[in-house]
Amino acid sequence: MSHQATESLYDEIFLDYENNYHNNAGLRAFVREAASKLPPHAQVLDVGCGTGRPIAETLCAAELDVTGIDLSTEMVELCRKRFPTGTFIKADMTKYQPEPQQKFDAIFAVLSLFHVSHRECYSMLFKFSEWLRKDGFLFITTIYSQDLVERGARPDSSGIIDLADVQFMSRNVPLTALSGEKWSNYLTAAGFVDMQATRYDFQPADPTLKVAHHHFITVKKGDSHPLMGPYPYPDKVRGPYSINKAAYKSFLGKLNDAESKALADVLKKNTNVLKIDPTTSNESFLFGPKEKLSYPDNHFDCVVVAWALDGLDNLEEPLREIARVTNSASPNAKIVIIQAAPDNDLLKQVNVVCPGVAEKANNKAPMHHGLILHRAAEALKTNGFANIELTRIADSACRFAERDLAARSQSAANLFAKMYYADEEDVQSMQAVLAPGMDSILKETPNDIGTQAVMLVATPSRAA
Known part of the structure; x- marks a missing residue:
């Protein structure tokens, strides 16, 4: 699915999506705990902010300085009306650039990295690390690739699902997912440390929709510069050679x-x-x-x-x-x-x-x-x-x-x-x-x- 198609999908289903997924007790607890780790008035980026519930809602209530980005015009407009203290921008995460010299204390990517390719997902983790202050936090909510088998997808031999059709909101939607091991490897590659992950099984409001096996991941930006990655460095690298x-x-x-x-x-x-x-x-x-x-x-x-x-x-x-x-x-x-x-x-x-x-x-x-x-x-x-x-x-x-x-x-x-x-x-x-x-x-x-x-x-x- 192209980014334009993703935008059209959420412009169409945004209220139905919110009705089914916003009342997620596990996610609310994860966001509240995440907010408690941050300093007063911390600068926070919500990537794929959706309708704002429950992430932007919880963060704005904690009086944090919230910036949200999303592809969907309808969702961004809804966030602007609901949470006037935040800044909400219609933007493609893969093209987004913070303001010059702007750094965030935390970035939330809650159920949003599904809609980019495996290649783009890997790249986004390095960008997140670049956008964070030293010791800043990245909070991710995702579904591991093995949990999507019941929805018709099959991970490859390395645990990756790359924009394969998956049952989502009663329709087939191309989604990307990684195994827990791949998440750990990729986050380490981008210079993140101290990964913690927990699982929460959530039943959407519509009982005909499948239970979602959500994994909540917390990592901290380490001392290594992301643009000098990927980490860890290999024991041996290619020696001198001649370019044609x-x-x-x-x-x-x-x-x-x-x-x-x-x-x-x-x-x-x-x-x-x-x-x-x-x-x-x-x-x-x-x-x-x-x-x-x-x-x-x-x-x-x-x-x-x-x-x-x-x-x-x-x-x-x-x-x-x-x-x-x-x-x-x-x-x-x-x-x-x-x-x-x-x-x-x-x-x-x-x-x-x-x-x-x-x-x-x-x-x-x-x-x-x-x-x-x-x-x-x-x-x-x-x-x-x-x-x-x-x-x-x-x-x-x-x-x-x-x-x-x-x-x-x-x-x-x-x-x-x-x-x-x-x-x-x-x-x-x-x-x-x-x-x-x-x-x-x-x-x-x-x-x-x-x-x-x-x-x-x-x-x-x-x-x-």
């Missing part, structure tokens, strides 16, 4: 302008910029770990390193060189590093299938750009660029224009296998195992493979 320059240039030609716009905004005040990416040298990378940049000290007011650090075994010396040629005395001095986000669709697929068929020992481990960003930040701090900010480039994507889905999927698989595994003799095997994953993504986003990115901006640590 021709494939990489083809990749750049298919990228949309999300990354270039984000970078242009960051560089507005810079006048002398060095840009490093895998195309800037006759070799795969501009420099090796023991090589020097051919520029004098303090030559640039900014250095941009885009998608180049994952090919290096040692980051300390290259980043020392980058810091050396960056004039930290410039008022606009900065070092910018761009790598993949933890929910990058392309990298997730590559890591799932390619290490298992790789022949070279170096290629048998996954790539982990979050770990690269973590190591880069530590290296930059030791070289005088200690102020680190990370921002998401959420809409970056690589577009494939072939008319046929199979042709688009194979084209994407061919490109990415050549780009990342040029040193493998049997690139065709890489292409073959990548194609089904590309097909899965392109069924959901018909022409785009997500290349979601993180931009790390490091500025000098100046004396007060």
Whole structure:
């Protein structure tokens, strides 16, 4: 079901939905207990606020600062009338962005993550972590995938139901659900800690509707930055490799302008910029770990390193060189590093299938750009660029224009296998195992493979 179809569904059934589900004693108790954990007047986001009962109702009664978002126009209007102290916004959770610098003390996602795909659900957990203050809470109400078998759905071998038709409100509706183990894994990946989960069986008001096996999950945002995830870090990551320059240039030609716009905004005040990416040298990378940049000290007011650090075994010396040629005395001095986000669709697929068929020992481990960003930040701090900010480039994507889905999927698989595994003799095997994953993504986003990115901006640590 598309997000537009979900909006139409709830615009149609919102009162019937409320009549059946608002009188949920277990959910009311969960929300009251959650509110008791928060400071007075805490800022709270209710994702998929529905008609406001009982979540926004309980939170507003506790005099918390409530923001609610929902796809349904009818539900948002009802919330605005019922709870004038809250702020209610018609918004798609996958596109929503809080106000700049806005952070929440808690986020509630109560029976709302059903209506996004598995891919989007995973991504939303990282976004929730980004939107929370340190030690903020995430409160989730969901139904585990195994509890939907009685409604006609079947989890896959990893415990996932991905937008399969499920009986809901006396109709078949595509829903997504995870096993309890998957929830634990995904929440840990996004930097959450201290997971607690309880179950409550609820009978809707209409006795012909099935009992809902609700699971109430509470987690806390940990110390780790979500954009340096997923966590925990693997014991071994892929070592140095060469990117195929021709494939990489083809990749750049298919990228949309999300990354270039984000970078242009960051560089507005810079006048002398060095840009490093895998195309800037006759070799795969501009420099090796023991090589020097051919520029004098303090030559640039900014250095941009885009998608180049994952090919290096040692980051300390290259980043020392980058810091050396960056004039930290410039008022606009900065070092910018761009790598993949933890929910990058392309990298997730590559890591799932390619290490298992790789022949070279170096290629048998996954790539982990979050770990690269973590190591880069530590290296930059030791070289005088200690102020680190990370921002998401959420809409970056690589577009494939072939008319046929199979042709688009194979084209994407061919490109990415050549780009990342040029040193493998049997690139065709890489292409073959990548194609089904590309097909899965392109069924959901018909022409785009997500290349979601993180931009790390490091500025000098100046004396007060």
